[in-house]
Amino acid sequence: MTRRRAAGVAILLALALPASRAAAQAPPGAPTPARADTTLPRVLVIATGGTIAGVQDAPGTLGGYRAGTLTAEQLVAGVPELARHARVEAEQFSNVASTSITPAMWVGLARRINAVLRERPELAGVVVTHGTDRLEETAFFLYLAVRSDKPVAVVGAQRPATGISPDGPMNLLSAVRTVASPQATGKGVLVVMDERILSAREVRKQYQRVGGFDGGEMGMLGVVTAGGPEFYFAPTRRRGAASEFDLAGVDSLPRVELVYSYPGGTGPTFATPPVGVVVTTTGFAPTEAAAFRALREQGVVLVTAFPSGDNATGAPRTGGGGAPPRPDSAAAPAAAPSRPLAPSIAAQHLTPQKARILLMLALTHTRDGRELQRIFREY
Ligand code: SIN
Numbered sequence: 001m002t003r004r005r006a007a008g009v010a011i012l013l014a015l016a017l018p019a020s021r022a023a024a025q026a027p028p029g030a031p032t033p034a035r036a037d038t039t040l041p042r043v044l045v046i047a048t049g050g051t052i053a054g055v056q057d058a059p060g061t062l063g064g065y066r067a068g069t070l071t072a073e074q075l076v077a078g079v080p081e082l083a084r085h086a087r088v089e090a091e092q093f094s095n096v097a098s099t100s101i102t103p104a105m106w107v108g109l110a111r112r113i114n115a116v117l118r119e120r121p122e123l124a125g126v127v128v129t130h131g132t133d134r135l136e137e138t139a140f141f142l143y144l145a146v147r148s149d150k151p152v153a154v155v156g157a158q159r160p161a162t163g164i165s166p167d168g169p170m171n172l173l174s175a176v177r178t179v180a181s182p183q184a185t186g187k188g189v190l191v192v193m194d195e196r197i198l199s200a201r202e203v204r205k206q207y208q209r210v211g212g213f214d215g216g217e218m219g220m221l222g223v224v225t226a227g228g229p230e231f232y233f234a235p236t237r238r239r240g241a242a243s244e245f246d247l248a249g250v251d252s253l254p255r256v257e258l259v260y261s262y263p264g265g266t267g268p269t270f271a272t273p274p275v276g277v278v279v280t281t282t283g284f285a286p287t288e289a290a291a292f293r294a295l296r297e298q299g300v301v302l303v304t305a306f307p308s309g310d311n312a313t314g315a316p317r318t319g320g321g322g323a324p325p326r327p328d329s330a331a332a333p334a335a336a337p338s339r340p341l342a343p344s345i346a347a348q349h350l351t352p353q354k355a356r357i358l359l360m361l362a363l364t365h366t367r368d369g370r371e372l373q374r375i376f377r378e379y
Contacts, residue, residue: 041124041180043086044116045172047072048109048138049096050131052168054160065160067097067131075129078161079169086124086180098131098156101138103253103360109138110145111247117148125151125179129172132156132205132213135191139200140354143189144361144379149241151184153192154200158210167194167210174224181229187221188239197222199235201379204308204351218349238378245361253360258352267291276301276359280308280352281324289327296341301367302327303359303376304344308351324348343369345376 047053049068053075056065070078072090082088093109094101113126130138139154146152155175157168175192178184189200193213202219206212214220222231238244254275259268261281267288268277277295281304284292296302304324326344347355355376362375 037083037087040085040087042089042120042122043124043127043176043180044089044091044120045072045076045127045129045176046091046093046109046112047075047129048094048098048101048105048131050098050129050133050135050156051160052129052131052155052157052171053095054157054162056160056162059162060164062164065162067160068095070161071095072129075161075168075172079172081173082176085173085177088176093128096131098134098138101131101134103141106138106141106145106357107247107250107253110142113142113146113152114148114247117146117150123150125153125184127172127175127179128152128154129168130154130156132158132193132208135213136200136203136205136351137353137357139189139191139203141357141361143200143239144243144358145245145247146189147241147243147246149186151179151181151187151190153179153184153190153197155192158208158212170195174229177224178229183229183231186234186240187231188235188237190221192224195224196220197224197229197231201235201237201239201350201354243379244365250364254363256356256360256363258356261285261288267295270295273298273300275363276303276356278303278305278347278352278356278359279327280305282307283325284327292327292344293341296344297339299339299342301342301359301363301372302344303347303355305347305350305352305355308353342367343372345369345372348376350376 051067053070054065054067055069056063072092076082076088076090116123135154135156142152153175155171157166157171159166161168171193174195178192178197191198191200191203194211198215199219199221202215203213206214221233222229256276256278257274258278261279261284265285265288277300292302304326306324324346326346358379362372
């Protein structure tokens, strides 16, 4: 075994230690974690993988790592301070990089959370650990499909567990403290990163560094301080127990593609048309408008969404609210369609990747244009 690998194994073992042993090895002067206090709220941590569970070949360096390596139990055991704030249970859902999370896994995860919150009233809430690359998509799916007002928080890390100054332990502690707080009830699914409490509807990963998650102008609900979570705002859009999206009869989600509109574009073509398309746009060239109309003639539901923003500055191009343009406004007056056109819906202040998720769920209910637009107005 190389020296580096041996060090890695040692760190892993330390992370896997039960809280009591970890506490016994804590640095001199460090506070001793409380024994499981039976009056503390119960929180379930469901782990899916990601950098928060990432381990390097060369721990303590800036070197690469394998996301989704530590188990749920190891993640929890690695933060003995959790025991002061909650009785934490750990469950493994998957252990993958978030680029491997699929829509079928969203359905499975939402069903699992719905089931535990229904069957275990003693649970205060659920924390989901997740890779940051696709965290905002999973969080928004849960925001729509977890039909409970009990708190659910999604959390990740931008540095691996064995890295220098890992952010995962603090993020996990903040997330557990947040869902253990009665203040978090009814706020919809939350993302807790870098001591910020963000609504899953608005959260975006703006950059690949600690501090890279924000809620834009509309999504920061509060902060987690040394004294605990402090909420200042609550979302008003439909969510949680008021959600109409029941996954009971849903085994798979309809295929919805995400495409871009751009100067000189000619629109997408598909060998097999999907059920829906979300197009990211600031307006349509006439050539594109004709292509999107042809798709609607084939029965493909169209949703237009503004670009989700500039990754470097965090400044949305036009995503501050209002309705994105629809292709019809750019098309020359067309001949009567050969068949009724499928609906064209404006996403209203939702990033394209989230508009796609809402459309996937909405299409499990309806293909009616008015109903689809209502759903996009309400959620
Ligand atoms: C991932 O998304 O699984 C890897 C990247 C990360 O968690 O930051």
